[in-house]
Amino acid sequence: MKVLKASASEISQEDFNEGIIYETPCFEPQGGFRYVFQWTDPKNKNDAGKDIISKMFTRVAYIHPTESKVLVKYTGNEKISSKLPHGNAKSDQRVNTPFVPTMPSLLREMEEGTSCPSNTYRMMLHKAPRDINIQTVQAPRNLKQVQNTMQNAGQKFRLSRDALYNLHKIAYDSTFVKKIITFPDLIVIAWDNNITEVLISLFKRSDLPFLGFFYDTTFKLGDFYCSIMSFIETEFTNQPTIPAFFMIHERKTFATHDLFWKEVADNLTGLSSAGNVYIITDEEAAIVGAISKNLPEIAVYRCWNHILQNVAFKLGKLGIKTKAEVAKYADDVRELLEQPDNESYTRFHKYVGHRPRVVPLQKYLYARLYGIFDNRVGRGYI
Template structure:
């Protein structure tokens, strides 16, 4: 609908039309022989009659939708299908301005609604960057004519957000994030375990990447491999803990994300789960003699390491000790930068001693003189002192380090956030982003070994990699599927399975085979019925339909166990068809009451970590 203030825009003679718009045909004699024509529906009518929220005629009045005093005719040439001629005829004052049908604020209700060009809409859908950035890009690309900007430029950032959100919902497998995650995990094999109750915890690693890193273990011709672990956030509605390894075959010793856990709360038991899975899936890692671990002061991580990996050399990050010391000084009202710097320098001086004896001599100078250290800070340091065997330079010398930090973890956290364009993603989208990121590291390692890319292979190992005589496995360089392609393929696979099940149901419905009609069988307990079916070989598998076919007393039934137990028999409880299949595959009756479990991936559902864990900026 074009109102009086938009009449200059209305009389543009060229525009691009889209197939599928329809209406009455009004052709002037002069154009009929060469041009065809069709009339677009008014915006007050919409493209169809499906009502979404408040229909336009409720806002502008139903009578206007039938007024033909002002028309828009579109003439098109049969040989130039995309170029059209627009002609507006009649009294344009009959066109009543109206707001958008979903307008809520007074400002929006008082604005005349002008639809955005389809080409602009498509650009907004396909560009999934920050809405503010995409909006400003569109402004830079827009026309200098403000009337043209009404249709060529998005109205505001909210419109950009809405189109991006609609596109993400369109390409998603379903709107259930948990279901999507299960399907993608089964397809890519990147996720190894998912725990959804009581606390969400998802463990994942790339097997191909692990095979490459495993080749660096227990080697005397390489430096010690530093493993660091840290937890970050602002990537999804949960925390992300990453185990990072240095790939020591290259001069740069680049950092590689080895294993990842997405979890809801920073608890000791959650981190124990993480290390338990690391030991289960990467057992060779902690049997190696050329590795060591570095972590921050987060109590949940430190305690989990002591419980699960007591024999692995583990060290504390100096930077986190300094940061926590500054927080303690702030509590003691010592907020001046000069004072805090002095205390941090004192700690660095202590940790940097070459021998343990020199350390204790230096420590005695600080603790025995109240003019050097505040009494309460001395008490605070007593909590740090037991960890000195995991901190001092005299211990680190064996591993060719003068100080220990988790800077590598911070750098990989930054890389992951950059890869996600600094946006919080839904859990399924984050998973695919981490999966694709691991594939890029595999490609970079292979390229570096053959003297391509960013990494430089050590001089003594270059002879081991000859592109002609020893070409790399091509599977390492395969392009991973995008999120859109994975969802599309899984959607097609789901439809094929549903079609196969329907076909199997139709096929089974026509079968006459059934169990012998024993007298009084209906009164036999469910378990006895199930064992009777098994004893008479009444179960078979339909691989194409991914289901079991159970021969019943009346007719055959289709049974599935995963992801949900279903049976074509309309029973309100577990029927003997399902029970027979469970017994046959050896899992018995697993019917349990479903636990109460609210949405687990929402910010306001997250609880704080252990009370004694100090919050810190990532």
Template sequence: MLQSIVYTTRFTPLSKQEVLALLENPKDEMISTLPAINPNHGDVYLYSYKGRPEAKKDWRADQLRWVHKGVHSLPKKNPTIVKTYHQRIICGMREKFYRYGYESTDERVRMVVVHYLSGCTRGIVDRYPQCSDDGTLPSLLENIDSSRNGFKIETVDASNFHVQLPESVGQISHKMKNVRTKRKMSREDLYGVYDLHFALDNFIRNLILMPEFIIVVSLPEIVNLYNEVCSINQHQLLSYDTTFRLGEYFVSPIVFKCPFFEEQPSIPLAAMISDNRSIDVHKIFFRAMNDITVNFDCSDVRLVTDREWTMTSALDSVIRNIKHVFRWDHILKDVGSWLTTHKHRAAKLDYLTHIRQLLDSDSEEDFQRLYEGYLKEWSQPFVLYFEENIKYDILHKSGKWLLNELGIYTSDIGVTSNVSESMNALLKRLTAWKDVNLEQMVLALYFLQTFYLKEVLRGRCGTGNYRLREEYVHLAMDSASVVFNDDYFYLTPDDIIAFLENKSWNLTQNVDS
């Protein structure tokens, strides 16, 4: 039940011990799940967002305007409480009325003690809700951002309805308009991609407009190369570990290693362009990969990804046989971010070393032995974080003993970084652009695949940068017998950037020419 209720009244500041007592032994019937309503001098609220992580900051939306005054850790060494200060503003003037928010550093405590104090005894007299900085619940705004079919406000009775309402109808209308505008594909984008479907024969494999917007691209000759690799090589390593943000869209490439050459180049097999990263989007892409190739969802394929939840959930629900693993650097990056955010900077290096040693365990038993020792050194919040977010992924997706069984372990780093450097660099350079359109994205991916196709053919002819390995010399080709498709443009990654920067070109016409 949603409610806003004064827990107690206190006209002097709360001590750290008093705050901890409130958080550790709360009276359930006095807990608030909505921001304060008409708060007065001395009012103490115990706000809970248990089961509602999106509502963590909703306690601030009390319909008053505040200026942030700072954050303090109590005590400074090994803090247990984080105290946030705000001072009230009325029409630009600072009043002697303050709001203090107390939060535990223990993530399991999903409550906030909110205390209102005045520098005078009159409390709050003048109210200007139209001046509110925190007038709309942050969770409501987040709901609008992620919603496709509007939103709803859950309420109980008229006494607390106004703190759940948006600050103004105009604010929500503007917010929803922005969300729709971001998701709407322009007419030029649609026509441009549709034209490219005919200009680039069989390159655009899927073009879905609704309910999800998705483009799946893959060069047929690259797919044939991948199928040839799978037919000759027992195990195949794929990578789907990076999603690039280009303008208003996301680009998610799948890359495979070509073992024919000494350099073992990483080659883009396919890519998806989408307007979001939902589970349904990834499911569509994985199903498309099953249709595009004959050797995707099989036990001989090892797929390396990052730990993006929507991606891994879609993979687990659609793909049954592929061997799915995580890269170590993603796990270490996530742990490092948590340590920095949760004031564990002093112990960051030691904790990261511990995680790396757990990843590099020779067996599950070795992992368990190390883990039991580290439990004595780690803080309780970090133990909770590790058990809820990291432990399973090491035991089932990343441990050295698992990677060794799959034949993909590389000393000290886990799985070899297998994203093509040139492809990675190209897409990262594109991310700096704010006006990348769909037509440019499709062409960039097309040119990238034709570049790798030509490099592979040159390598098999003994004239390129790739050298055939001794066990694959039977795959050598006579350059006189190789005919390059006249419809293809062969551009290096640097050429692709230069091509896309030339805004005066009619891109579709140049492909056809």
């Protein structure tokens, strides 16, 4: 951008006086057009844009030395000017989409935002002009732009790159992370408020099927455990399973799961008295004990998937590893779980136990599944 000097200037004060004054930059002017961009806030000074110099089309801006004005001149044929994609564009869609830069003052406003990115994005859209062409440069491109701009601005003042610091920064910048404990063990509990509102709205709904919660722990995401409580969205025809509460933790202890389920009980208003909720989880004593302590009114059932996984693991130890053999015994266990009452269960249990090579498995099943209706697992009990 050229700066107008007091002497030997390419233009004069009269050029500024004769130009049409705009308080916002013009969008795609034609060749031969000139206007004066005038600002009231110094941070808008650079909104007039950058110079474009070519043989066929030229755009030059002159800053007035003493007044808050910029004279912008266009010469040549604007139709031959190239509309280029963003320099980092890789996908076909972005490569074929002309890039229109956002006004610098708008980027500064994003950087100075004190609210979370989603709120900042909504407020800026609300203030933007209704004209779609003007919105192209005077409104955020999308939520991702606001998030990236605010994040990059925060990087300049970040005190540390430490993972725990980053975790607290995420908690501060969003409403997702609700609790962080760092000593003696790291525990992070998180949930989305919109999801919990939907979940609470399903309590005591006699017009819908019973509402199932599922709780499980995985250690396949990294050097930590991640426990997730999901629920069945019974208002939908296909009844999707939606994750609701998350916990990252270092150890699988009763105290850890107790803390998680206390948060669930405290933040799902009306859960204990809902009357239409049941929970399915592993047989792990720490988990079952934590749920029973915090939600004694809710029925808890053992997960059949975990039982079948444990049976497959036991069969492997017994040397039964082929898919056909494992499937045969898995079908037997599944049929065992489907028995309608304790008498049928006992009879079928003895029948399975007399099959070849299954005596060690029978002992395992007796230890884990016998008294099935007292252990919250059989179809008849459910």
